[in-house]
Amino acid sequence: NTPVRDRLRIAIQKSGRLAEPARALLASCGLSWRESRDRLFCYGESLPIDLLLVRDDDIPGLIADGVCDLGIVGRNVLEEQGSERASLDRAPAFREYRALGFGGCRLDIAVPDGWDWQGPQQLDGKRIATSYPALLSRWLKAQNVDAQVVLLSGSVEIAPRLGQAEAICDLVSSGATLSANQLKPVTTLLQSEAVLAGPADALDATRGELADLLQRRLDGALRIRHSKLLLFQASRRVLPDLLPLLPDAETPTVMRLDDGDDLALQALCHGAVTWQRLEELKRAGARGLMVLPVEGMLA
Ligand code: ATP
Ligand code: MG
Missing domain, CATH: 3.40.190.10 (Periplasmic binding protein-like II)
Known part of the structure; x- marks a missing residue:
């Protein structure tokens, strides 16, 4: 209760x-x-x-x-x-x-560098060290591979060198730990974050x-999280050149500045707004470019 x-x-x-x-x-x-x-x-x-x-x-x-x-x-x-x-x-x-x-990473099978990887069947009869016995067993079953799961709570990557297993199933982000242990990732069981x-x-x-x-x-x-508000001015006739440079932006708000062709634009970009992008926009005719951080948003 x-x-x-x-x-x-x-x-x-x-x-x-x-x-x-x-x-x-x-x-x-x-x-x-x-x-x-x-x-x-x-x-x-x-x-x-x-x-x-x-x-x-x-x-x-x-x-x-x-x-x-x-x-x-x-x-x-x-x-x-x-x-x-x-x-x-x-x-x-x-x-x-x-x-x-x-917290992005993958749960991968990794084997010694020297192995010529042919596919999961190669793990038949082998020992695989992991801290993820349930996910590994489920995968082995789905692949119809008969391997022995060796449960380790940590330092899984050194198991092959210690002779505890032939392969491992472990979390990988950069892969640096694997290569430092002469292992290479060969297949992914789970994309994690x-x-x-x-x-x-x-x-x-x-x-x-x-x-x-x-x-x-x-x-x-x-x-x-990665969004920026981009403000700039441009004349109406360069819009067809500018808009393709903003593929990650929501439909920009466009305001007319006077009776002429001059527009003020405001676009919420969800990708990185780099110096290079700003320079490309400027070359395509944007003026007075300004990038602002977005503090909050409630759709
Ligand atoms: P705890 O003391 O809470 O048990 P832990 O040692 O189990 O900590 P961490 O090493 O802090 O856990 O990892 C937490 C999570 O971070 C992992 O479960 C995984 O989802 C994620 N992660 C991202 N990249 C990696 C990586 N390269 N290695 C391990 N975990 C990673
Ligand atoms: Mg833990």
């Missing part, structure tokens, strides 16, 4: 790769907190939304048990624990609500409303 809560509780990583970006993203949604002395709990001040700071592996379980309402965690962790539950015939208790655009996770079933009314509010703010925050 869990007592009724009227505050929303979000689990995030206490320290590690996702800790800072998760807090920064929530702060950009207007959340602020008072931190407890033991640094495990942050009490929401601007909204009744509190944070629980935990190991990332604990986040799906905290959602499943209803201790937390939402969590920010790598898709790899969520999918691994989801697959594990499924393999034990347990009902799904949590799911991905939305991707958050940071940080995600907002929540219960498979709907939240109750009060917390559901808070979760909706947060998700609407996240929509806005994620849309403007």
Whole structure:
């Protein structure tokens, strides 16, 4: 019997790769907190939304048990624990609500540099070291490959050198760790990034409303993350040359400056507005170019 809560509780990583970006993203949604002395709990001040700071592996379980309402965690962790539950015939208790655009990485199979990779069948009868046994087993089954899964909690990349396994299945971002260990990635099991996770079933009314509010703010925050507002002037006849240079912009607002051909334009660009782009726009006839940061957006 869990007592009724009227505050929303979000689990995030206490320290590690996702800790800072998760807090920064929530702060950009207007959340602020008072931190407890033991640094495990942050009490929401601007909204009744509190944070629980935990190991990332604990986040799906905290959602499943209803201790937390939402969590920010790598898709790899969520999918691994989801697959594990499924393999034990347990009902799904949590799911991905939305991707958050940071913490990107892949769950890859990697083999020694010297291997001439022919395909998954090559793993037949081999040992594969991983911290993701459920995802790896599911993949091996789908590929119809009979390999032995060697479970390691860390330093998976040195397993081949230690003779514990022939191949590995691990998270890769730049690939530098792999090549430092004379391994090469050969196939991807999962494209991962940080995600907002929540219960498979709907939240109750009060917390559901808070979760909706947060998700609407996240929509806005994620849309403007790389967006800039571009202001410039141009004469009407160069517009056909200018607009193709703004493929990532929403339909620009166009204002007539006087009775003549002069226009003032305002375009919200979702891609990077580099010096090079500004120079191209200028060559195509744009004048008085100005790039402004976008602080907030509510569609
Ligand atoms: P915790 O102490 O919370 O258990 P951890 O050591 O399990 O931390 P981190 O190494 O901080 O976790 O990684 C957290 C998440 O960051 C990963 O689950 C993954 O989603 C993401 N990530 C992004 N790039 C990488 C990478 N190159 N290696 C590992 N994780 C990565
Ligand atoms: Mg962890």
